Amino acid sequence: MAILRSSILLFPSRIHFGIRHVRCAASESAAEADGGKKVSARLSMMQQILREAEDRAVSAGSEPSPKITLDHVTVSFARSGGPGGQNVNKVNTKVDMRFNVKQANWLGERIRERILQMEKNRINKDGELVISSTKTRTQKGNIEDALEKLQAIIDAASYVPPPPSEEQKKRIEKLAAVGEQKRILNKKALSQKKTFRRNRDSWD
Incomplete structure (x- = not known):
């Protein structure tokens, strides 16, 4: 018993070092196991996003805007x-065109959501997108101009980028794999730092 006590007093660092080593090995193995799951989950999610992009491109390619x-x-x-002679003060040629996006069931849901997002600053509380035109001096010309503007918005919302090669x-x-590997390394470094601090406090 006296020999055992003297060895503990003479070599306390070895005992603490051995415990610290076991804790680090356990935490690293757990991190690797946990990290392995997250890597496969992240890559699986990325592949699913790519597949969805391909499906959208295929479906949109067969449907006209x-x-x-x-x-x-x-x-x-x-x-x-503005200027235009006496005719400006006599004829109502300015066009205010209102298009209710929320009630446009003839558009697909995806297109309506895109328009609501793209033109959110121009849509009123009733869901109406208001387009004004004073391009020409005739009502017919301004109506056509306003319709062209609305059609350009619908075309932009309908556009689906081609799938990645x-x-x-x-x-x-x-x-994605490189980013996940960096995350795991940072997690390991943080875990080792916490373990070292706990063991250092136990030495004190």
């Missing part, structure tokens, strides 16, 4: 401002 007509809008007229998919997956 929806076309807007006067039946889908409400038109009102007002007097145009095989080279792009490999690059995306590689970047």
